[in-house]
Amino acid sequence: MSTEKYIVFQLNDQEYGTSIEQIVSIERLLKVVSLPKVSDFIEGITKLRGDVIPVIDLKKRMDLPHSEETDQSRMLVSNVDDLSVGFLVDAASDVIDIDDSMIEPAPTTIKGIDVNFLSGVAKLEDRLLLLVDLSYVLNYEEITEVKQVVEDEVNEDNQDSDLEEDNKAETEE
Numbered sequence: 001m002s003t004e005k006y007i008v009f010q011l012n013d014q015e016y017g018t019s020i021e022q023i024v025s026i027e028r029l030l031k032v033v034s035l036p037k038v039s040d041f042i043e044g045i046t047k048l049r050g051d052v053i054p055v056i057d058l059k060k061r062m063d064l065p066h067s068e069e070t071d072q073s074r075m076l077v078s079n080v081d082d083l084s085v086g087f088l089v090d091a092a093s094d095v096i097d098i099d100d101s102m103i104e105p106a107p108t109t110i111k112g113i114d115v116n117f118l119s120g121v122a123k124l125e126d127r128l129l130l131l132v133d134l135s136y137v138l139n140y141e142e143i144t145e146v147k148q149v150v151e152d153e154v155n156e157d158n159q160d161s162d163l164e165e166d167n168k169a170e171t172e173e
Contacts (some may be wrong), residue, residue: 006097007076007094018131024079042149048084049079055087076134078134079142088136106118117132
């Protein structure tokens with residue numbers, strides 16, 4: 001039996017987990033520049049430590065009801081197909097150890113959730129934790145779209161420098 005660390009995060013009132021190996025960092029929400037003519041789950045782009053990264057609303061992507069951002073809202077930064085992507089979540093609350101024996105295969109249907117994103121369900125002592133594999137949240141066409149968004153924005157220096165200054169000020173607070 002092996003144990004793996006998972007980051008626990010919330011979308012609405014449901015807890016989810018993702019392998020800590022998929023997460024580069026957990027960030028407070030930064031200023032996001034909206035983009036025209038992109039899929040509705042792409043919130044826009046932001047600049048983080050000098051890199052332009054696309055920001056994905058994980059609730060929209062998973063067809064979950066929208067809720068307002070709060071002080072607890074976070075961005076999970078993950079590498080998806082060699083691209084840093086920020087996933088918006090309501091909160092990132094914990095890092096826990098989950099033993100393989102506690103994980104069951106993902107059910108084939110869960111009301112309101114695209115089960116293709118799920119890698120399993122962890123049966124913990126006091127709750128169930130849906131395990132999300134962030135590498136499957138975007139399909140090939142969507143990854144291509146997200147990469148194109150980043151390439152287009154990297155070529156526009158003036159907007160990027162304004163965004164970087166705004167985010168730099170926010171992260172220093």
